Amino acid sequence: MTPDVEAVVASAFRDEWARVLAAxxxxxxxxxxxxECAQEAFAQALVKWRRSGxxxxxxxxxxxxxxxxxxxxxxxxxxxxxxxxxxxxxFPPEGTGAFEDSGITDDRLRLIFTCCHPALSFEARVALTLxxxxxxxxxxxxxxxxxxxxxxxxxxxxxxxxxxxxxxxYRVPPGHLLPERTxxxxxxxxxxFNEGYSATAGDDLIRxxxxxxxxxxxxxxxxxxxxxxxxxxxLALLLLTDAxxxxxxxxxxxxxxxxxxxxxxxxxxxxxxxxxxxxxALRRRQPGPxxxxxxxxxxxxAAGDAASTDWVEIAALYGELLKMVRSPVIELNHAVAVSMxxxxxxxxxxxxxxxxxxxxxxxxxxxxxxxxxxxxxGRNDEAAASYCRALLSATNGPERRYLxxxxxxxxxxx
Amino acid sequence: MKYMxxxxxxxxGLEALSPEEGAAVLAxxxxxxxxxxxxxxxxxxxxxxxxxxxxxxxxxxGETLTFDGPFAETKEQVGxxxxxxxxxxxxxxxxxxxxxxxxxGTIEVRPIWPM
Numbered sequence: 085m086t087p088d089v090e091a092v093v094a095s096a097f098r099d100e101w102a103r104v105l106a107a108x109x110x111x112x113x114x115x116x117x118x119x120e121c122a123q124e125a126f127a128q129a130l131v132k133w134r135r136s137g138x139x140x141x142x143x144x145x146x147x148x149x150x151x152x153x154x155x156x157x158x159x160x161x162x163x164x165x166x167x168x169x170x171x172x173x174x175f176p177p178e179g180t181g182a183f184e185d186s187g188i189t190d191d192r193l194r195l196i197f198t199c200c201h202p203a204l205s206f207e208a209r210v211a212l213t214l215x216x217x218x219x220x221x222x223x224x225x226x227x228x229x230x231x232x233x234x235x236x237x238x239x240x241x242x243x244x245x246x247x248x249x250x251x252x253x254y255r256v257p258p259g260h261l262l263p264e265r266t267x268x269x270x271x272x273x274x275x276x277f278n279e280g281y282s283a284t285a286g287d288d289l290i291r292x293x294x295x296x297x298x299x300x301x302x303x304x305x306x307x308x309x310x311x312x313x314x315x316x317x318x319l320a321l322l323l324l325t326d327a328x329x330x331x332x333x334x335x336x337x338x339x340x341x342x343x344x345x346x347x348x349x350x351x352x353x354x355x356x357x358x359x360x361x362x363x364x365a366l367r368r369r370q371p372g373p374x375x376x377x378x379x380x381x382x383x384x385x386a387a388g389d390a391a392s393t394d395w396v397e398i399a400a401l402y403g404e405l406l407k408m409v410r411s412p413v414i415e416l417n418h419a420v421a422v423s424m425x426x427x428x429x430x431x432x433x434x435x436x437x438x439x440x441x442x443x444x445x446x447x448x449x450x451x452x453x454x455x456x457x458x459x460x461x462g463r464n465d466e467a468a469a470s471y472c473r474a475l476l477s478a479t480n481g482p483e484r485r486y487l488x489x490x491x492x493x494x495x496x497x498x
Numbered sequence: 499m500k501y502m503x504x505x506x507x508x509x510x511g512l513e514a515l516s517p518e519e520g521a522a523v524l525a526x527x528x529x530x531x532x533x534x535x536x537x538x539x540x541x542x543x544x545x546x547x548x549x550x551x552x553x554x555x556x557x558x559x560g561e562t563l564t565f566d567g568p569f570a571e572t573k574e575q576v577g578x579x580x581x582x583x584x585x586x587x588x589x590x591x592x593x594x595x596x597x598x599x600x601x602x603g604t605i606e607v608r609p610i611w612p613m
Contacts, residue, residue, distance in 0.1 A: 201587075203587055250587045250609045251499045251587050251609065252586070252587045253585075253586040253587065257588065261588065
């Protein structure tokens with residue numbers, strides 16, 4: 085007999101939730117019913133598996149149980165009966181593949197594309213993805229985004245209503261829409277990761293969990309779309325960045341800048357995996373922003389110590405990235421790389437171009453970076469002034485402590 | 499699945515067009531109409547007179563109140579609409595993007611509520 089059915093069900097939940105839900109949404113066309121029945125199937129598993137052992141294929145057991153429940157539920161109502169008849173016509177038995185637009189069959193892929201449909205608000209896309217694909221509860225998502233649970237519940241209800249009423253199709257988009265829609269799902273995962281990563285040092289562990297969730301999602305998408313270089317590029321980027329997580333904060337929870345990190349804490353296995361993925365992506369010769377960012381991250385990861393970082397290469401990569409995506413934040417990072425490759429003077433000039441345009445005014449990193457360069461040039465008065473401005477707009481606790489420490493140093497060096 | 503595609507543009511922008519430009523826009527709408535009729539998705543559609551010709555009507559406590567002008571003063575106004583019957587929202591979006599007004603203003607895509 086299985087000693088710990090609860091653990092088995094919990095692990096089945098992690099592995100199978102999205103698959104069960106995705107299949108159910110396809111067969112019933114009803115998100116709420118699908119969610120309800122999927123939940124009930126997992127609840128039943130707890131009881132039944134304890135009594136009669138864990139089935140050989142837990143995923144198949146769960147899907148069948150949930151589907152039977154859905155059919156029972158639909159049979160009980162008059163509208164349900166006509167819906168069942170309609171569904172029998174719409175969805176022929178699995179395996180016929182009559183509805184494949186892009187030749188990809190996994191229901192979870194349909195689910196991801198629908199959750200990240202551009203007709204939904206961005207917040208709704210993120211929430212739906214976490215609920216449907218990751219299986220997070222409404223309460224967990226609400227806490228991760230620091231909103232009341234009722235607000236998050238409302239957001240999910242509204243999103244599902246729009247999917248139903250506006251007939252957002254439950255499918256993998258056809259070829260001509262695929263690039264645009266794929267970048268929409270990658271963007272959701274990317275932002276999810278950043279939400280979690282920027283909170284790494286924050287006070288909330290639930291937010292940190294978002295990074296892990298993002299990596300899981302990126303893995304899933306890479307498994308489902310193994311031929312898309314940008315999909316592999318994103319997964320590589322997340323792994324190569326996350327590999328430094330442990331070194332990013334010190335024992336007091338303070339942020340440690342890259343140059344001061346204890347590199348022995350970097351996760352070398354994860355770096356190796358990220359590099360393999362990046363190489364596989366680059367071999368396809370269709371470069372994109374995620375691949376370039378992954379390459380930048382790989383450059384950092386490859387340096388045994390801060391001094392041996394290949395800043396010339398990194399500056400060149402940021403230059404490439406700027407050609408693909410015009411963004412003042414990337415311009416700022418480019419300026420930092422230039423300052424490392426060619427000296428703070430050159431970097432400062434690049435930053436002052438951004439300042440002159442009035443962009444990123446409220447962004448603490450602009451002022452913090454400018455302050456760091458001024459400090460390196462020995463212009464401590466100006467550095468102190470810039471640290472002050474950075475402090476005014478920084479909100480994250482550890483980042484604020486870092487800036488306050490630098491401000492004190494610059495002030496005493498005057 | 500039916501959708502109303504509402505063409506929301508800045509009326510003053512349209513008034514500023516020269517006769518030639520105006521004719522060119524009309525020709526584009528003609529081509530759109532032809533294409534969508536050929537595809538069999540068009541149920542109907544009309545151009546509306548500007549909001550300066552609009553009258554807004556409300557009934558309050560049994561009394562009919564009429565106002566000169568549109569129901570809301572906005573920069574862009576509904577200047578016309580198409581009613582289409584197509585597969586799903588993706589197709590409705592694709593059709594909306596082909597309306598010439600999409601390049602100047604906004605097309606609001608609203609699913610029809612079947613009653």
